[in-house]
Amino acid sequence: xxxxxMMLREEYRLHVSYSSARMFLAMPIFVxxxxxxxxxxxxxxxxxxxxxxxxxxxxxxxxxxxxxxxALGFMGRTTVERRQGKYNYIVAMPGLLPMSYRSTFLGMxxxxxxxxxxxxxxxxxxxLAVAAPLAGYSWFAxxxxxxxxxLSFLLGISLSFAVSVIGSRSRPALFLLVGAIVAVLVxxxxxxxxxxxxxxxxxxxxxxxxxxxxxxxxxxxHLVLSVLSFLGLSAxxxxxxxxxxxxxxxxxxxxxxxxxxYLRRFAFARSxxxxxxxxxxxxxxxxxxxxxxxxxxxxxxxxxxxxxYVNNGLNVPVGFNLVFYASMVGFFGVMLYSWLTxxxxxxxxxxxxxxxQKLIRSKLMMFLLLTTGISTSFVLALAFLNGETRLxxxxxxxLYVTSAYMVVSMSYLTGLHPNSxxxxxQVLFRFALISMLPQIGLTILSFSVDSSPVVAATAIIAVxxxxxxxxxxxxxxxxxxxxxxxx
Amino acid sequence: xxxxxxxxxxxxxxxxxxLDGVTFEVKDGTFFGCFGPNGAGKSTLLKVLTGxxxxxxxxxxxxxxxxxxxxxxxxxxxxxxxxxxxxPSYLTAYEFLYFVAxxxxxxxxEDRIERWLRxxxxxxxxxxxxxxxxxxxxxxxxxxAAFIHEPRLLFLDEPFVNLDPIYQxxxxxxxxxxxxxxxxxxxxxHILDIAQKLCQEMMILNHGRVVAAGSVAELTRKEDLExxxxxxxxxxxxx
Numbered sequence: 001x002x003x004x005x006m007m008l009r010e011e012y013r014l015h016v017s018y019s020s021a022r023m024f025l026a027m028p029i030f031v032x033x034x035x036x037x038x039x040x041x042x043x044x045x046x047x048x049x050x051x052x053x054x055x056x057x058x059x060x061x062x063x064x065x066x067x068x069x070x071a072l073g074f075m076g077r078t079t080v081e082r083r084q085g086k087y088n089y090i091v092a093m094p095g096l097l098p099m100s101y102r103s104t105f106l107g108m109x110x111x112x113x114x115x116x117x118x119x120x121x122x123x124x125x126x127x128l129a130v131a132a133p134l135a136g137y138s139w140f141a142x143x144x145x146x147x148x149x150x151l152s153f154l155l156g157i158s159l160s161f162a163v164s165v166i167g168s169r170s171r172p173a174l175f176l177l178v179g180a181i182v183a184v185l186v187x188x189x190x191x192x193x194x195x196x197x198x199x200x201x202x203x204x205x206x207x208x209x210x211x212x213x214x215x216x217x218x219x220x221x222h223l224v225l226s227v228l229s230f231l232g233l234s235a236x237x238x239x240x241x242x243x244x245x246x247x248x249x250x251x252x253x254x255x256x257x258x259x260x261x262y263l264r265r266f267a268f269a270r271s272x273x274x275x276x277x278x279x280x281x282x283x284x285x286x287x288x289x290x291x292x293x294x295x296x297x298x299x300x301x302x303x304x305x306x307x308x309y310v311n312n313g314l315n316v317p318v319g320f321n322l323v324f325y326a327s328m329v330g331f332f333g334v335m336l337y338s339w340l341t342x343x344x345x346x347x348x349x350x351x352x353x354x355x356x357q358k359l360i361r362s363k364l365m366m367f368l369l370l371t372t373g374i375s376t377s378f379v380l381a382l383a384f385l386n387g388e389t390r391l392x393x394x395x396x397x398x399l400y401v402t403s404a405y406m407v408v409s410m411s412y413l414t415g416l417h418p419n420s421x422x423x424x425x426q427v428l429f430r431f432a433l434i435s436m437l438p439q440i441g442l443t444i445l446s447f448s449v450d451s452s453p454v455v456a457a458t459a460i461i462a463v464x465x466x467x468x469x470x471x472x473x474x475x476x477x478x479x480x481x482x483x484x485x486x487x
Numbered sequence: 488x489x490x491x492x493x494x495x496x497x498x499x500x501x502x503x504x505x506l507d508g509v510t511f512e513v514k515d516g517t518f519f520g521c522f523g524p525n526g527a528g529k530s531t532l533l534k535v536l537t538g539x540x541x542x543x544x545x546x547x548x549x550x551x552x553x554x555x556x557x558x559x560x561x562x563x564x565x566x567x568x569x570x571x572x573x574x575p576s577y578l579t580a581y582e583f584l585y586f587v588a589x590x591x592x593x594x595x596x597e598d599r600i601e602r603w604l605r606x607x608x609x610x611x612x613x614x615x616x617x618x619x620x621x622x623x624x625x626x627x628x629x630x631x632a633a634f635i636h637e638p639r640l641l642f643l644d645e646p647f648v649n650l651d652p653i654y655q656x657x658x659x660x661x662x663x664x665x666x667x668x669x670x671x672x673x674x675x676x677h678i679l680d681i682a683q684k685l686c687q688e689m690m691i692l693n694h695g696r697v698v699a700a701g702s703v704a705e706l707t708r709k710e711d712l713e714x715x716x717x718x719x720x721x722x723x724x725x726x
Contacts, residue, residue, distance in 0.1 A: 254614030259582040263589060274589040278578065285577035285616065347573045350539045351633065352590050353563035408548075486539055 003103065004167040015423050021422050028123035030425040035127025040135055052212060055145075056196055059203055061150040062121070066156025069112055100307045105241045109161055109234070113154070121149055144209045150227040151202035158233035165237045176296070201225040233412065258284075275354070276364035276369075281345040292339055292370070300329065300378045308385040322388040325448040326379050326395035330402025331439050333371045335486040337407050338418040340366055346416060346487045360411050367407050375399055391449065394457055397464055398442065405467040409434045412474040415482050438467055489548075490515045490640050490671040491536060496545035498531050499694075505531040506542070507695035513688065518662070518671040520686035520703065522679065522712075524720050528695040529675040530570050533644050534671070537567055550632055550640060563591070566633035570644040572625040576618035580609055580628045587632045603631035606661075607654065622649040630658065640671045647678050661687065683712040693720045 016024050038045075045054065046474035125146035132142045165183075167174030187193040197204030204222035208215040257430055269276050283289045303325075340363045349359060379399050383389045413431055414421035421427045448456040491513040498506040505528045513519040523529050534540045536549055538558020549561050557719045571617055574583050581600060604610050607627035617625060627647045632689065636648040646662075646678040655678075667674060674680045682689075683703060689712075690700035698719045699706065706715055 253578050253618060257581055257585075257614065259578060259585055264584075274586055277589075278575065278586055281582070282575070291726045332634065344576045345573055347569070347571065348575060348629075348632075350537070351562065351567040351569055351629075352533070353557050353559045354590060357679060358559075484541055486534075 001482070003099075004110055004114075007107050011111055011115055015420075021428060026425045027423060027428070028119055030429060031120055032127040032130075035124040036131050039128045039137070042135065049414045051208070053205055055148075055212075058204060059206070060196070061118040061153040061198060062149050063200055063202075064157035065116075065120075066153040066158075069116055070109075070157035070160030101243050102238060102241045105165075106238055109157075109237070113157060116157075117150065121146075121153055121452040125149065127445065138210070141210060144206060147223075148202045148206040151223070151230070152200060152203065154230040154362060154409055155200060155202060155226060155233075156238045158237065159353065160238040161289070162233040162240070165240045166328055169240060169242060182298070197222060201229060231283045236417070255285075272358075272362050275359065276366055279340065279343070279362065279366045283340075286343045288339050288343050292336060295339075296333065296336055296371075298373060299332075300374070304378060304382050304385060309383065321446060321449055322379065322383050322386065322391040322395040323398055323449050324443060325382055326399040327402050327439065327442040327446065329375050329378055330399050331435060333367075333375060333403050334406040334410050336362065336371055336433075337367050337410050340370075341416050341418055349487050355483065356416060356485055356487055357479045360415055360478065360482060363413055364407060368404075371403060372400075375403060394449070394460060398460065400472070401467050402438070402442070405438070405471045406435060408471045408474050408478070412478055412481060416483065416487065430456030438463060488515045488711070489513065490517070490550060491519075491673065492546070492548045496532075496535065496547050497543045498528075498540070499543045504695050506535070506545075508545070509695070509697055511690050511697060511700055512672060513673060515671055518666045518672045518685055518687045519674065520682045520689035521673065521675045521692065522536075522677075522682065522689065522716055523692035527692040527720075529692055531695075532692070533570075533642055533673070533675060537561055537565065537642055547589070552596050565637060565640045565642060566636065566638040568629055568641075568643045568646045569635045572622065572649065574617040574620075574625055574628050574632070575614055579616055580604075580620065580624070581613040583628060584631055584635060587635055591636045593636045598716065599635050603635060606657070607631060610676060616674075621656045623651060623654070624713075626650055627654065627677060634661075640673070642673045644675045645677065646674070647681060655681070661680040679716060680714045681705060691716060691719045 012024075061339050112130075125142075128137075128145060129139075129142050131137070132139060148408075159181075163174065166177060174207065179357075188196055188199060195203070195207075197207070201222045205219050205226060207213055208219035208222060259277055259281055262280045263273055266276040266280070268271045283292075307320075307325075346359065349356075376396070376399070379392070379395055382394065383392050392414050410418055413427050413434075422431065442460065445456050445460050445463065449460075489512045491511075493509055493511050496506050496509040497504065507528075509528070509532065511645070517724050521529050521532065531540070535542050535554055538549075538554050538561045541555055552561050554561065574580075575586070578586060581604070584600045584603065585596060588599060591673065601602070604611060604613050607630070609624065609627060609631070612620060612624055617628060620628065625661075626646075630646060633643070646658060650658065658683055662672060662674075665684065672685075674682060674686065686703045688701070689703050689706065690697050699715065703712070706712075710718070
């Protein structure tokens with residue numbers, strides 16, 4: 001318990017160091033307000049989106065969020081093996097103190113569950129509860145939604161913890177597990193062999209209860225299954241945590257010197273050449289290229305294939321067209337920027353004649369080099385698969401402008417530390433506003449592309465013009481924004 | 488000519504005065520020592536002087552450049568060994584030195600790298616990723632990166648830390664060579680016996696203020712550096 005308290009305090013202080021205690025404590029209030037507003041306007045939202053789809057999307061999102069914070073096997077190992085710049089953490093202490101790695105990893109796991117429940121899920125549930133009497137929701141429904149969200153989060157975090165701990169010990173086991181998860185998802189998403197509850201039993205719990213159903217037996221079954229899955233995955237992860245982190249001899253073996261060859265490849269980038277070459281080497285050696293493949297390329301491929309299959313294989317028309325997908329890829333791709341800024345510490349740049357803003361610009365260049373090809377291929381593939389090549393003239397500018405707009409906005413607001421700054425509610429609010437407003441606008445306009453092509457295309461081009469102007473303005477201000485900050 | 492000029496420099500973090508009216512000058516070609524207990528403000532001073540952070544008040548010029556807004560130009564001209572040895576995790580020792588040489592746009596890269604790999608006996612580990620190197624080896628890599636462009640001014644924050652006695656000796660001999668060549672060195676260290684042998688001028692910082700300054704020979708005429716240091720930073724020392 002003492003260790004857990006210390007870890008919670010450490011996590012709190014770390015987050016406070018990114019902004020301030022007041023800003024950090026405003027985060028749950030911000031989440032509560034968002035949840036309250038969404039809950040109050042839910043009935044209007046239901047006019048366009050089915051409640052069950054909304055619930056499915058929300059729980060899938062919460063589960064994914066749990067997965068993203070739960071990869072402690074990889075993150076913990078990195079923390080143990082190298083100092084995080086100026087920072088060092090309790091999890092790295094077993095090498096120095098009479099503590100076991102297993103108990104510190106368990107502490108870190110429980111800490112994250114408490115931390116994110118208190119920071120995100122608790123306030124979100126509270127927002128829904130506050131809205132309940134005003135919007136006329138039953139307390140039972142509010143309770144079941146809250147329990148479902150908690151279960152989805154716990155399933156996500158425990159799955160990620162187990163896979164990452166096993167994966168950090170054995171690469172073949174990692175590929176096998178990831179392959180199995182992808183196969184289960186393909187079975188649901190593409191072949192419709194079973195419902196989502198096969199992967200996420202919390203969904204089965206929710207759909208068995210009002211307003212979706214009244215099968216209390218099924219609800220109990222899925223509740224018990226969810227809890228047992230969470231406990232089982234946590235136990236497996238706990239049992240598989242390595243008790244020694246002395247590094248293996250193979251990793252210490254001499255590496256081929258690849259930097260000079262990348263320096264030649266990036267000769268066109270002039271003074272950015274060394275920074276881009278180093279990023280390319282980091283991408284390969286840190287395994288970030290694999291994470292990008294898993295979190296960006298794989299979902300895009302999955303989405304392309306399922307859209308094609310539902311359209312052509314099942315002959316069910318999908319309401320979304322190429323312009324919608326292009327804008328989604330543009331907005332979605334911004335996560336790659338946070339991967340690029342999170343590959344390694346940047347403290348040593350303090351000893352070199354490089355400014356923070358130059359480093360940010362090099363990350364933007366690498367982002368564009370990485371995503372342009374992948375995103376274009378994705379949009380082209382979707383256009384040919386769905387027979388929408390006639391929309392390419394509009395979809396490609398939508399893709400490029402939204403990508404540039406999103407990444408420049410993100411770099412302007414968060415610099416070299418997006419993962420940290422997005423915990424500052426002020427920054428998060430501005431980013432949410434910057435990203436959601438144009439996304440909603442482009443989504444609505446994309447629905448009218450077939451019914452009123454001239455009006456929709458003119459409006460989309462006007463939106464792109466505004467986004468481009470904002471992108472250029474933020475890009476110009478980037479230097480001033482980050483010139484007086486350190487790395 | 489002064490390599491470093493500092494007048495009434497202040498750096499405030501929230502309610503803490505990390506630097507509280509620091510004034511000193513380091514003449515070109517001087518080996519200058521900056522000493523003080525933990526938290527005295529040495530690392531903050533070094534960060535201000537190398538343009539990593541901006542001062543709250545006061546003036547500071549390094550090689551004639553104002554530290555405000557000239558961080559990149561200052562770091563172009565000087566060599567820095569930071570307090571924490573943290574070379575990039577996923578470059579090998581050789582690649583890191585190659586990277587530094589490229590960023591600094593210096594010629595004859597291969598020869599320069601070979602020289603420093605030989606100097607610190609890093610040939611056997613030059614292909615190992617920096618994250619897999621021992622602390623001492625990482626420190627040698629950081630020292631090589633600071634020396635590779637042969638700067639006329641060096642800022643060294645605890646350069647001897649993590650080095651075994653063989654390399655402490657080797658580094659000390661190299662720094663003595665620099666002193667004889669007339670290069671300027673600004674050294675922060677807690678290893679006072681080595682510092683006393685190296686430094687010509689010095690100052691002692693305590694609570695962000697200069698509590699003693701002058702030539703090492705004069706200040707240590709009646710007592711050694713360690714006794715002087717302990718006397719100046721003790722609780723009943725004159726403010």
